[in-house]
Structures are given as structure tokens and as C-alpha cells.
Amino acid sequence: MARRDGIAYKADGLLALAVIVALWKLASIGIGADIILPAPERVLQTFVHVASTAKFAAAFTATACRGLAAFGISMALGLALGLAGGASRRVEALMAPGLTIVRATPVLAVILLALIWFPAGVVPVFSAVVMAFPVVAADVAAGIRAADPGLIAMADSFGVSRQSALFQIRVPSAMPHVISAARNAVGLSWKVVVAGEVLSMPTHALGTGMQDARMALETAEVFAWAAAGVILCAISDAIFDSLARRIACHTR
Amino acid sequence: MSYTIKQLEKHYDSISVLAGLDLAIPDGAITVVLGPSGCGKTTLLNILAGLDDDYSGSIDGFSDGRASYVFQEDRLLPWRSARDNIAFVLRPLMEAGLARRSSWQALVAVGLEDQADSRPAAMSGGQRRRVALARAFAYPSDFLLLDEPFSSLDLKTRIAVMDLFVDVRAKDGRSAVVVTHDVREAIYLADRIAVLSERPARVLDVFDMSLDRSERSYTSGAAVELETRLYRTILS
Numbered sequence: 001m002a003r004r005d006g007i008a009y010k011a012d013g014l015l016a017l018a019v020i021v022a023l024w025k026l027a028s029i030g031i032g033a034d035i036i037l038p039a040p041e042r043v044l045q046t047f048v049h050v051a052s053t054a055k056f057a058a059a060f061t062a063t064a065c066r067g068l069a070a071f072g073i074s075m076a077l078g079l080a081l082g083l084a085g086g087a088s089r090r091v092e093a094l095m096a097p098g099l100t101i102v103r104a105t106p107v108l109a110v111i112l113l114a115l116i117w118f119p120a121g122v123v124p125v126f127s128a129v130v131m132a133f134p135v136v137a138a139d140v141a142a143g144i145r146a147a148d149p150g151l152i153a154m155a156d157s158f159g160v161s162r163q164s165a166l167f168q169i170r171v172p173s174a175m176p177h178v179i180s181a182a183r184n185a186v187g188l189s190w191k192v193v194v195a196g197e198v199l200s201m202p203t204h205a206l207g208t209g210m211q212d213a214r215m216a217l218e219t220a221e222v223f224a225w226a227a228a229g230v231i232l233c234a235i236s237d238a239i240f241d242s243l244a245r246r247i248a249c250h251t252r
Numbered sequence: 253m254s255y256t257i258k259q260l261e262k263h264y265d266s267i268s269v270l271a272g273l274d275l276a277i278p279d280g281a282i283t284v285v286l287g288p289s290g291c292g293k294t295t296l297l298n299i300l301a302g303l304d305d306d307y308s309g310s311i312d313g314f315s316d317g318r319a320s321y322v323f324q325e326d327r328l329l330p331w332r333s334a335r336d337n338i339a340f341v342l343r344p345l346m347e348a349g350l351a352r353r354s355s356w357q358a359l360v361a362v363g364l365e366d367q368a369d370s371r372p373a374a375m376s377g378g379q380r381r382r383v384a385l386a387r388a389f390a391y392p393s394d395f396l397l398l399d400e401p402f403s404s405l406d407l408k409t410r411i412a413v414m415d416l417f418v419d420v421r422a423k424d425g426r427s428a429v430v431v432t433h434d435v436r437e438a439i440y441l442a443d444r445i446a447v448l449s450e451r452p453a454r455v456l457d458v459f460d461m462s463l464d465r466s467e468r469s470y471t472s473g474a475a476v477e478l479e480t481r482l483y484r485t486i487l488s
Binding site: 150160 | 320323
């Protein structure tokens with residue numbers, strides 16, 4: 001039954017994708033200008049061509065490394081702050097104004113400031129970390145606080161220390177929140193890293209490829225470079241889906 | 253060790269929950285506190301366990317000792333095996349190897365050694381209750397506190413788990429305070445029954461059990477007279 005549901009879910013996903021491509025095709029026919037909206041098959045053709053170049057391989061690898069670095073730093077920072085904020089109301093209160101300011105700051109403002117402060121290759125990573133770590137910290141803190149109060153009272157009644165209860169009850173209870181935070185952080189990291197690359201234009205980057213194609217008015221190529229970013233995002237989503245299922249089995 | 257509760261009072265804001273409760277708990281016996289739902293039985297246990305220290309009166313014996321608490325729910329860590337759930341509460345008091353050995357012995361005592369590596373989700377309700385009991389018995393405490401520990405079980409499982417509790421407790425010898433609203437359960441388990449009033453709770457009467465355990469079964473008529481007296485006290 002679950003397997004049949006899974007197949008039906010995937011079939012519905014493919015159907016939705018087919019509808020989007022069909023609408024895209026109709027729109028491109030209606031507009032009738034490749035420079036505004038190229039047809040899907042033209043983008044696919046351009047993607048195959050671009051993806052076979054050495055420039056693309058170097059750009060894809062460099063962007064993937066920046067995204068992973070931004071994600072790793074965001075997770076480390078967000079986990080540490082989330083853990084501290086979830087364990088102590090006082091720490092949470094002290095962190096709250098800073099996190100709110102960071103979360104409310106527009107991504108372009110962060111990228112523009114980073115352009116002033118850092119070299120081109122660091123700008124995307126810095127910007128992504130600033131945007132992603134508050135999301136992780138807030139999710140993790142909420143997860144730590146959402147632990148079953150009955151289990152906490154049980155640990156208390158048996159004289160288990162607060163520190164032990166934190167790491168053996170609150171942290172495992174927060175795992176679904178941590179996975180959700182990681183999924184949000186990785187999605188945000190790809191988006192902000194590519195946006196940062198578009199503006200900072202490091203030597204090897206998907207964002208630089210997009211910017212070069214835009215300046216040459218090669219709209220199909222802009223789509224092709226953007227598709228590479230979508231692929232990175234889809235790969236990380238698939239990894240997190242699998243991880244979330246394993247964690248759910250482990251904590252149930 | 254003697255356990256005496258004297259003039260115990262507890263308020264939640266303006267609501268009086270316990271009103272001058274007096275009770276002597278015999279050493280090495282099972283005392284059942286029988287009272288209606290919401291009368292303050294769980295509050296009483298929380299005070300005896302040291303989880304609530306905002307009260308007036310005295311709880312001699314309890315405040316100096318360590319409690320093993322069996323809650324209404326199993327309160328087992330879902331991500332840990334039965335054995336590791338028990339070891340979790342033992343670790344602050346002993347090294348890891350001894351905690352694991354003690355956990356195993358506790359599971360053997362409740363007949364669950366074959367479920368030692370199972371997680372709570374893979375066990376039946378009765379098995380989870382037995383793990384919660386094993387955890388309480390394994391913990392090196394001075395007394396046992398049980399909050400309606402069998403009420404979530406069906407009758408057959410309840411009787412089996414209650415028999416197990418009575419047997420293991422008799423070998424163990426620790427004093428136990430069990431709270432329940434179920435008259436038959438009280439008769440089945442108790443050496444002494446204290447009947448509480450509606451909230452604010454005070455002790456209405458105390459019954460020392462003279463019936464042999466063999467006469468207390470759910471199908472025996474021997475306990476009818478005591479059952480009637482208990483109902484009269486509760487409904488008075």
C-alpha cells in the first residue's frame with residue numbers, strides 16, 4: 001500500500017513537471033522570441049552543450065564546494081547557538097535581537113556589504129552563512145524545547161543531571177527539527193551562493209556563468225546555468241529525504 | 253526507615269489540593285492511596301518524590317531518601333532499547349558496565365530478557381509497563397512511588413503485571429506507595445489502603461489488609477465485604 005502510494009506520488013510529480021514544461025513551451029511559442037523566453041528543447045540542447053565544457057565542470061565543482069562550505073558553517077554555528085538557546089531561556093533572550101536583525105536583513109544588502117569586505121570567492125559563502133545560520137539556530141532551539149516534558153520529569157525524578165537530560169533526551173527529541181533545519185539551510189545556501197556569485201563573479205562559479213550569459217544576451221544559456229543550480233538543490237533534497245526517513249525510524 | 257506524612261498542605265494559587273493530610277506508611281509494605289480522579293493523588297506523589305517542594309507540613313523519611321517513580325505513562329525513551337532505558341537512570345549512580353548488568357538483571361526479574369534490545373515501539377503495552385517497573389526496581393532507591401501504574405492495561409494484562417509487581421516487590425522489600433482510583437486494584441495490591449476525600453484531599457479512613465493474597469482475586473467473593481466498606485467510605 002505504501003509502495004503504491006509512493007509510485008502514485010512520483011507519477012503525480014512527473015505529471016506536474018510535464019504540465020510546467022507544456023506551459024513553458026506554449027509561452028515560448030506565444031512570445032516567439034528566444035531572447036525573452038527560449039523553448040524548453042532549446043534550453044536542453046544548450047544545457048547539454050554547456051555541461052560538456054571544462055568551464056562548466058570547474059564552475060559546478062566550485063559552486064558545490066562553496067555551497068557545502070556555507071552549509072557546514074551554518075549548521076555548526078546554528079547547532080551551537082540553537083543548543084545554547086534551547087537549553088537556556090536567558091541565552092535565547094540574549095541571542096534573540098541579533099538573530100532577528102540578521103533574519104530581517106535583505107539578502108542583497110548582505111551580498112553588497114560582503115562585496116566591500118571580502119574577495120570574490122568568499123562573498124557567496126559569507127552571504128549564505130549569514131542568511132542560513134539563524135534559520136538553523138531557531139529550528140534547533142525550538143526542537144530542544146519541544147522535548148516531551150514527561151520524559152524530562154522522569155529523568156529529574158531519577159536524579160539524572162540537566163546536562164545528561166539535554167544530550168540524551170532533548171537533543172535526540174530535536175533530531176526531526178535538526179533535519180528540517182538542515183534541509184532549509186542547504187536550500188537557502190544554494191540560492192544565496194549562486195546569487196552571491198552572480199554579483200561577485202569569482203573565476204569558477206555557476207553564478208559567473210549565468211552573469212556572462214546574461215551579458216551576452218544568451219537567455220538559453222542563462223537557463224542552462226540556472227538548471228545546474230536546480231540540479232544541486234535536487235540532489236541535496238534527495239539526500240535529506242533519505243536522511244529524514246532514517247532519523248524518523250531511529251527516534252520513533 | 254519509617255515514613256510519616258503529617259499535616260501536608262498544598263495550594264495551586266487559591267485552590268487547595270491537599271488539606272492537612274496525615275498518613276503513616278508501614279516499612280517494607282505496599283500502601284495504596286485510593287481516591288477519586290483529580291483529588292490530588294499525583295500531587296502527593298510528586299511531593300514525596302521531591303519533584304514539588306512548594307508545600308507545608310512534613311514528609312518524614314521521604315525527604316531523606318531516594319525514590320523510584322513509576323508514572324501513569326511508560327515514559328521510556330523511544331530511541332533506546334529496553335536495557336538502555338534502564339541503564340539511562342542508573343548511569344549517574346554507577347559505572348557503565350555495572351549499569352548494563354543491573355539493567356539486564358532487572359529485565360530478567362520481570363521476564364523480559366528476550367526484549368532487552370527491543371525499542372518501546374516494538375513492545376506491547378504490558379511489556380512497556382514491565383520495563384517501567386524494571387527501571388524502578390533496578391534504581392537503587394529507598395522507596396517506590398507508583399502513579400496509577402496499571403490503569404492503561406486491559407484486565408488480563410493488568411492482573412499479570414500486578415502479580416509480577418507484587419512478587420518482585422516482595423523479594424525486593426522496599427516500601428511502596430501506589431495511588432489509584434480503582435477499588436479492586438487497591439484490594440489486589442495493598443498491605444494498607446488509605447482512602448482520600450475529594451479535593452482538597454485528606455485521609456478519610458485507613459484499612460489494614462488481613463485478607464490472604466489468594467482471596468483477593470477478581471473472581472473471589474472473599475473481598476466483597478471490604479470492597480463494600482471501601483465504596484461506603486468513598487461515597488460518604
